Amino acid sequence: xxxxxxxxxxxxxxxxxxxxxxxxxxxxxxxxxxxxxxxxxxxxxxxxxxxxxxxxxxxxxxxxxxxxxxxxxxxxxxxxxxxxxxxxxxxxxxxxxxxxxxxxxxxxxxxxxxxxxxxxxxxxxxxxxxxxxxxxxxxxxxxxxxxxxxxxxxxxxxxxxxxxxxxxxxxxxxxxxxx
Amino acid sequence: xxxxxxxxxxxxxxxxxxxxxxxxxxxxxxxxxxxxxxxxxxxxxxxxxxxxxxxxxxxxxxxxxxxxxxxxxxxxxxxxxxxxxxxxxxxxxxxxxxxxxxxxxxxxxxxxxxxxxxxxxxxxxxxxxxxxxxxxxxxxxxxxxxxxxxxxxxxxxxxxxxxxxxxxxxxxxxxxxxxxxxxxxxxxxxxxxxxxxxxxxxxxxxxxxxxxxxxxxxxxx
Numbered sequence: 154x155x156x157x158x159x160x161x162x163x164x165x166x167x168x169x170x171x172x173x174x175x176x177x178x179x180x181x182x183x184x185x186x187x188x189x190x191x192x193x194x195x196x197x198x199x200x201x202x203x204x205x206x207x208x209x210x211x212x213x214x215x216x217x218x219x220x221x222x223x224x225x226x227x228x229x230x231x232x233x234x235x236x237x238x239x240x241x242x243x244x245x246x247x248x249x250x251x252x253x254x255x256x257x258x259x260x261x262x263x264x265x266x267x268x269x270x271x272x273x274x275x276x277x278x279x280x281x282x283x284x285x286x287x288x289x290x291x292x293x294x295x296x297x298x299x300x301x302x303x304x305x306x307x308x309x310x311x312x313x314x315x316x317x318x319x320x321x322x323x324x325x326x327x328x329x330x331x332x
Numbered sequence: 333x334x335x336x337x338x339x340x341x342x343x344x345x346x347x348x349x350x351x352x353x354x355x356x357x358x359x360x361x362x363x364x365x366x367x368x369x370x371x372x373x374x375x376x377x378x379x380x381x382x383x384x385x386x387x388x389x390x391x392x393x394x395x396x397x398x399x400x401x402x403x404x405x406x407x408x409x410x411x412x413x414x415x416x417x418x419x420x421x422x423x424x425x426x427x428x429x430x431x432x433x434x435x436x437x438x439x440x441x442x443x444x445x446x447x448x449x450x451x452x453x454x455x456x457x458x459x460x461x462x463x464x465x466x467x468x469x470x471x472x473x474x475x476x477x478x479x480x481x482x483x484x485x486x487x488x489x490x491x492x493x494x495x496x497x498x499x500x501x502x503x504x505x506x507x508x509x510x511x512x513x514x515x516x517x518x519x520x521x522x523x524x525x526x527x528x529x530x531x532x533x534x535x536x537x538x539x540x541x542x543x544x545x546x547x548x549x550x551x552x553x
Contacts, residue, residue, distance in 0.1 A: 202389045289474065293486075296464055300373065315485045317469045319373040326374050 160300055160321070162217035164292050166285075167227040168196070168304035169323060170220060173212045174228075175207070175236065177252040178245050193235050195304070206266060211327055217257040219299060221225045223284050225260065261295075263287045277312055285309045292318040336401070341543045344398055347391035349536045350548060356412075356529045363522050368414045368479040370423040372468055377420065382413045383528070399450030408531045415517075415524040422517040423475055426502075426510045435506060440467055443494050456486060466490065475497050475514075 165173070175194035179187045191204050201207050232238065238245050268286055269275045277286040285306065292299050293316050300319045303309055310320035359380050362369055369378035383481070384395060399406040430436050444463060457461060469487055480495055481488040501509050540547050 175463055198388075198390065200389055210468075276484075297461055312484075315481075317466060319371070321374065324378070325378075 161215060162219065162299060163215065163321065164219045164295075164299050164301045165224070166220075166288060166301060166303040166306060167224045167225055167231055168306075169302045170218075170224065171209055171231050171235070172304070172323075173218075173256075174232075174245070174252060176208055176212060178248055179205070181248050189291075191310060195235070196235055197233075201327060203275040207327060211323075215256060215258065218253065219259045219261065219291070219295070221284070221287050222260050222262050222324075227284060250328070260290050263290055273316070279298055281308055281312050285312070289313045289316055289318055292316075336543065338543045338545050339382060340397075341539050341545045342549075344394055345536065345545065346549075348398055349532060351387045352383050352409075353529060353536070354533055355359050355383060356525055356532070357382065358386075360522075360525050360529070363518065363525065366518070368423060368476050368518075370420070370427075370472065370482050372424075372427050372472055375420065375424055378417075380416060380417065383409045402535050404531055404536060408528045412524055412528045415521045419517040419521045422510070422514040423520070425472055426475060426507070426514045429507055429510045429514070430474070431467070433506060435504070435515070436501060437467075438532050439501060440470065443490060443497075456490075470498060474502065 156311065171194050172191070175191060178184070179190055184190050187205050192199060192209070200231065232242065232245060236242075236245070265278075265283060268278060268283065268290060269284070271290065274286050274290050274303065277289070285308075288301050288309070289312060292301050298318060300321050302321045302323065303311060304323045306320060312324060313320045362379050369380060370376075384392070387395065425467070443465070444466075452539060456466070466487055470491065473481075473487075473491060477499070478491075478495075480492045501507075536547060539545070
């Protein structure tokens with residue numbers, strides 16, 4: 154089943170962003186136990202076999218990454234809690250910023266007030282959370298509208314689809330993308 | 333020497349047989365509602381999957397062991413996945429035909445114009461690219477036999493007043509070939525689902541009785 158239209162730019166949720174940065178860190182620092190490191194980043198048992206190779210192929214296809222400052226904020230917490238890099242955290246961030254620049258990172262800010270003033274989105278905030286609501290609105294406002302990349306955000310997907318926004322679930326869709 | 337034990341059978345049930353039978357039941361339910369859950373952006377189905385995808389990859393070694401003993405299981409999976417691929421192809425062909433169709437485009441433009449007066453639709457269709465974006469979703473809804481949508485769907489002001497007209501558009505001669513292929517693929521996949529379930533449950537029942545292992549274990553909630 155072929156992917157009809159290659160995605161080169163997308164909106165990244167914090168999970169896939171952490172994976173992309175962890176892969177970059179592994180490659181830059183020749184981390185030996187790469188699979189274990191990626192599993193930490195993944196945060197739960199990965200449903201993707203040959204994880205490193207598969208993710209590498211996937212992330213290499215993107216030449217522009219969109220996200221929000223709030224996702225970057227979430228990312229900071231995830232790096233600390235999942236990767237437990239301690240003294241190497243500084244190096245991780247320096248290398249990550251460099252990677253994100255190469256991927257033409259674009260951060261778009263939507264505030265809580267803006268979201269709650271929009272009748273199409275204000276009811277979503279309590280049910281799926283502020284950050285996911287923000288991602289959906291961002292995807293809808295950008296032209297052309299972009300796909301959101303998430304690891305397993307099935308609730309996000311359901312709500313985004315209602316707004317005609319596609320969500321790429323890494324666990325489910327990755328093979329159709331890279332094959 | 334090949335020797336099976338109740339412990340092996342228990343693991344086969346829990347990791348492979350039961351998830352696959354449950355997967356088939358999910359697919360049957362969606363097909364009964366004629367909601368294929370087909371998505372154009374990744375050219376695949378949300379809820380219909382290659383059978384092994386209903387199981388966790390970390391247990392796939394168990395699957396490889398099963399097919400050594402029961403080739404009928406492998407044949408069933410291959411048949412299911414092949415029919416799923418045909419169904420996917422027929423969805424894509426119908427989608428592509430509608431996307432390219434000038435008459436559908438004209439029909440849709442008229443619907444957009446008629447509804448443009450409403451504030452909701454007017455704010456949605458601000459540019460030509462918006463029309464193209466929503467067109468893709470409308471075609472998906474036609475393929476997936478979606479009924480009226482609740483107001484949380486942004487496209488509901490366009491879809492709901494015209495749902496029957498959208499669906500009936502496929503009756504036009506222009507789509508004869510693709511529609512026929514589409515209907516046949518659904519029928520064929522439906523038949524395959526029933527056959528696959530019968531084969532998997534027959535093998536599972538036989539193993540259960542032979543090794544004294546229950547099909548499912550009682551779990552106290």
